[in-house]
Amino acid sequence: MESLSAPPPIRRLDPQDPPPAREVGPGATTNGNGGAAPARGGFTAAKRRVAAPRFSIRRMEVDEVSIHYGAKAAVKGVSLPIRQGEVLALIGPSGCGKTTLLRSLNRLTELTAAARLSGSIRLDDVDIRLIEPTLLRRRVTMVFQQPNPFPMSVFDNIAYVLREQGSRRTKKKALAPRVHSALQRAGLFEEVKDNLSHPALKLSGGQQQRLCIARALAAEPEVLLLDEPCSALDPQSTAVIEDLIVKLRDDVAVVIVTHNLQQAYRIADHVAFMYLGDLVEYNSATRLFNAPAEERTREYVSGAFG
Amino acid sequence: MEGEFHPEYGPKWSDQRVERLLGALVVFVVGLLLAMIAVVVARAWPSFAHNGLAWFGAGGDVDDQLNAISLSGQNGLDYVWTFHAWPLIWSTILITGGAVVCGLVSALFVSVFIVEFAPTWMSNVLQPVVRFLASVPSVIYGLLGVLVLVPFIGNHLVTEPEKASVAGVISLTGYSLLAAVIVLTIMIAPLMVSIFSDGLRAVKPGWVEGSLALGVNRWRTTWKIAVRAARPAIVAGTVLAVARAIGESVMLAMISGSVGFPPNPADGLIFIYEPSRPLAPTIVKNVDQLSSKPANATLFAIAAVLLFSAALCSLAGWIARRAMRKYGAA
Numbered sequence: 001m002e003s004l005s006a007p008p009p010i011r012r013l014d015p016q017d018p019p020p021a022r023e024v025g026p027g028a029t030t031n032g033n034g035g036a037a038p039a040r041g042g043f044t045a046a047k048r049r050v051a052a053p054r055f056s057i058r059r060m061e062v063d064e065v066s067i068h069y070g071a072k073a074a075v076k077g078v079s080l081p082i083r084q085g086e087v088l089a090l091i092g093p094s095g096c097g098k099t100t101l102l103r104s105l106n107r108l109t110e111l112t113a114a115a116r117l118s119g120s121i122r123l124d125d126v127d128i129r130l131i132e133p134t135l136l137r138r139r140v141t142m143v144f145q146q147p148n149p150f151p152m153s154v155f156d157n158i159a160y161v162l163r164e165q166g167s168r169r170t171k172k173k174a175l176a177p178r179v180h181s182a183l184q185r186a187g188l189f190e191e192v193k194d195n196l197s198h199p200a201l202k203l204s205g206g207q208q209q210r211l212c213i214a215r216a217l218a219a220e221p222e223v224l225l226l227d228e229p230c231s232a233l234d235p236q237s238t239a240v241i242e243d244l245i246v247k248l249r250d251d252v253a254v255v256i257v258t259h260n261l262q263q264a265y266r267i268a269d270h271v272a273f274m275y276l277g278d279l280v281e282y283n284s285a286t287r288l289f290n291a292p293a294e295e296r297t298r299e300y301v302s303g304a305f306g
Numbered sequence: 307m308e309g310e311f312h313p314e315y316g317p318k319w320s321d322q323r324v325e326r327l328l329g330a331l332v333v334f335v336v337g338l339l340l341a342m343i344a345v346v347v348a349r350a351w352p353s354f355a356h357n358g359l360a361w362f363g364a365g366g367d368v369d370d371q372l373n374a375i376s377l378s379g380q381n382g383l384d385y386v387w388t389f390h391a392w393p394l395i396w397s398t399i400l401i402t403g404g405a406v407v408c409g410l411v412s413a414l415f416v417s418v419f420i421v422e423f424a425p426t427w428m429s430n431v432l433q434p435v436v437r438f439l440a441s442v443p444s445v446i447y448g449l450l451g452v453l454v455l456v457p458f459i460g461n462h463l464v465t466e467p468e469k470a471s472v473a474g475v476i477s478l479t480g481y482s483l484l485a486a487v488i489v490l491t492i493m494i495a496p497l498m499v500s501i502f503s504d505g506l507r508a509v510k511p512g513w514v515e516g517s518l519a520l521g522v523n524r525w526r527t528t529w530k531i532a533v534r535a536a537r538p539a540i541v542a543g544t545v546l547a548v549a550r551a552i553g554e555s556v557m558l559a560m561i562s563g564s565v566g567f568p569p570n571p572a573d574g575l576i577f578i579y580e581p582s583r584p585l586a587p588t589i590v591k592n593v594d595q596l597s598s599k600p601a602n603a604t605l606f607a608i609a610a611v612l613l614f615s616a617a618l619c620s621l622a623g624w625i626a627r628r629a630m631r632k633y634g635a636a
Contacts, residue, residue, distance in 0.1 A: 108519055138521030148512035151535050151634045160530065164522040201634035212516070219520055 053269050056083040059253045060105065060140075060223060065119035067100050067109060074100040076277040077119070082223065084253040087245060089268035089285070091258060093300070097277040098257045102225050105255065106140035107133050123223070138165065141216035142225040146232055147208035149200035149215075154192050157200045157211055158182050161218045178218065185251075186214035187244050206237020213244065217252075224248065226256040230263065242267050261301055265289050273297045346610050353600070353607035356387035361607065364392035368566035372588070375604055376595035385600050391608070393568040397582035400483055400569060401558065402551040405490035409547055412491070413498035414533070414540070420499070421506040422528045433503070439496035448557035451489040456480040456561055459579065468576045476580055481563030484578040489561060490554060494547040501546065505539020506532055538627045545623035549616045552586065559587035585612055 060082035067075040075097040082088055082105075090098040100109060107128060109115040121128045128136055149157050155172070158179040163170050179196075183189035188210040192198065200211055209229055216224060226245065230238040245254055246267050258264050264271050264285065271288045273281045273296075281288060281297045292298045354361055371389050378386035420429045420436075460480020469478045509532045517527040533540070563581020566588075571577050583591070585608050595601045 106519065108515070111515070111518065134521045134523045136521070137519055141521070142519040144512060144516060144519070146512055148510065148516040150513055150516070150531060153633065160517075161520050161522075164520070164526055164530070199633040215516075215520065 053085045054250065056085040056269075058082075059084045059124060061122040061125075062101070062105075063120045063122065065101070065104065065117065065121060067097070067104055067118075068116045069112065070114045073277050075104070075274075078272075078274070078279040079119075080272055080279065080282050082253050082255055083270075084222070085250055086269035087249050087254045087256060087267050089256050089258055089264035089271045090274060091261060091264050091271060091300075092274035092280075094259075095276075096274040098272075098274045099227055101274070102227055102255060102257050103142070105223065105225055106137045106142055108137075108142065138219045139221055140223040140225060141219050141221040142227065143209070143212050143216050143229050145228040147205060147212050149203070149208050149211050151199070151201055153197045154183075154200050154203070154211060155179055155196040158215055158218045161215055165219065182214045182218035183211075185217050185248070186210045187240065187247075188214055204237070206233050206240060209233060209237065209241060210244065213241070217248075221252055223253045223255065226254065228257050228259060231259060238263070261289070273300060275300070343613065346606055346613060350603060350606035350610040353387065353389060353603040354610075357389055361389060361391055362395060363390050364568070365390040368393045372566070372592060372601075372604070376592065376598050376601040378600055379598045387600050387603075389604050389607075391585070391611075393566045394583060394585045394588050394608070395611075396568045397483075397562065398552065398584035398586075400582070401486045401490060401562065401584055402548065404483070404487035405494060405551050406544065406548050408487065408491040409495040409498050410540075410544055413495045413502055413543070416495070417499045417502035417506055418528055418533065421503050422524065422532065433500075436496045436499045436503075440500050442493075444493055444554060444557040445560075447489050447493050448560035451485055451557065451561040455485050455488060456482075459485055464576070464579045468579065472573060472576065472580070476565070476567055478576070478579045479563070479581070480579075481561060481565075481581045482579045483562075483569050483582060486558055486562040486582075486584075487578075489557060490551055493554065493557065494551050497550060498543045498547045501543030502536065502540055505536035505543070508539070509535045537630050541623050541626045541630070545619055548619045552612060552615055552619070555586035555590045558584055559590050562587060564591060 058081050062078055062080050062082070065075060065078050066073060078097075078101060080088075090102060092098050100115075103109045104117055105121060105128075109117065110133070123131065123136070123139065128140075131139075150160060152160065155176075159170075159172070159175045162175050162178055180189060180193075183192065188207060191207060192203070192211075200208065203211060209232075213224075213226075213229070229245075230241055233241070242263065245256065248254055249269075256264075256268070268285045271283060271285045272279055273288065273292075273294075275296055281292060281294045283293060287293075288297060289301055292301060366388070368390060371386075374386045375389060378384060416436075420432050424432065457480055459482055460478070463484075464478045464480065464482075472478065513531050513535060514527055517531045518524070522530070562583050564583045564587060565581045567580065567582050569577045569580040569582050573580070589605050589608055592601065592605060596605065
């Protein structure tokens, strides 16, 4: 915690250097990989802020999953585990199928009529095709790239989820404790507690995204899917949300799609690198970035393509 | 400086010309509107002045009153002003209200189906069909009503005992509130469907997807998110439909029965078979008697009431949309 005692020294910007690691919030800690030396492939990572996971439980299992849109294969035979207690990041160049794979985890791909899925995805050893979609999507909730709070008050955005889950007591007072706790888990409560009837769309972008996370958490999910949750946000809000994601990993299994390699390195415990629908490498974050097993991974993380 | 030409920058006021032209057009249109309102109110004034608030009340047979008014002033007769419009107003409220409520409910379900649930090919077919229906001239609906619906109601729905029960008061022939409401609903519903479905299509896909991703099913998402977000469009469509319904005259003159009779709910459910005549068709019916000064003023008074109702309705819609904008529903 000594890193918090003094402000970081002022650095001059040097285009040759990677951006400095940010220390954010009291929850930020570093593990043994902190201050990683430039890696073999030239990937110079920011500091890891994440301690090694305390435990990991296998919750979901993606098994030989292929997804086709008509004749086009978006995902080709991907297998990987999703564990609670860890953050899994999906990285890869645009159009490599990582978002499609993420959306298939709670059967959102089924909304696209042309999508066909083969292979199996299991949640606690039950094939998700056997689980009724709305029940599945409550256990596996999703946060999107663009913050999409509903055009209601902050309170109603969260209460909507609770009401639709068939909560009998739909009076405002009865829902308040659960709404507050969801906002607290998303680290938004302190900022909005005085004005819960404020229109959600008038919040800042970072607050909106945290509201969306709070909404996803209100459903008491077991798995949380995040589709580039920070790509529309400024660095400050990004840092807050990254902290939040790391804090959540013990309670829910977190899968995050990101274009930002630094971000993947900062918060993920395992990283899956996808390229043109193939899963090229699935490895622990430190290994994948510092000593990738595959040549293509090395090229990607060192910025050779993508 | 104005009009000065600079070789590199062009004339200084090139944009201002457009501004002024459009400004002049706006002033002209607004002026025309105000002039129209002023003329209608000024010409209507004698009728309101002679009757006071009783103009809107009940009393006597409104058709007899209209007759007396149009004959007065001719052949040295004195002017007659007495006019109690309640039967016409009541008929307008019943027919417009009935049609708007039926239209709102059915249009909402139809547009939700078209936008959210119908397969693509079907909504591609339905969309132009609805737009076409919204533009069918009302006289065609009137003709169909007179030739098909009115005889059907008169011959098959109204029973002889029902006709006998009100025999001394009014005769039930099929020209009725029911026929008017049904045909008016068919007339305004496509207009509402087309505006509602535009509104539903404009709902941000992210909201719908976000709700689905939280485990809320399609049906609930549609009503709680999509329809909710489309409320301003629903209000706008309803306002337009109400305005069209209030102003509809030819079709209603054909099938409402064209009798200055207030359908009486105290008669039981058969009051929907009773004939009446709303305000707008009354103008059409009496338009050939404008030579008499009181008749002239009376018709203008009816026009003023219609104008005022339409304005009130737009205002209510505006207020409702403003209230909804608070949470950012587009």
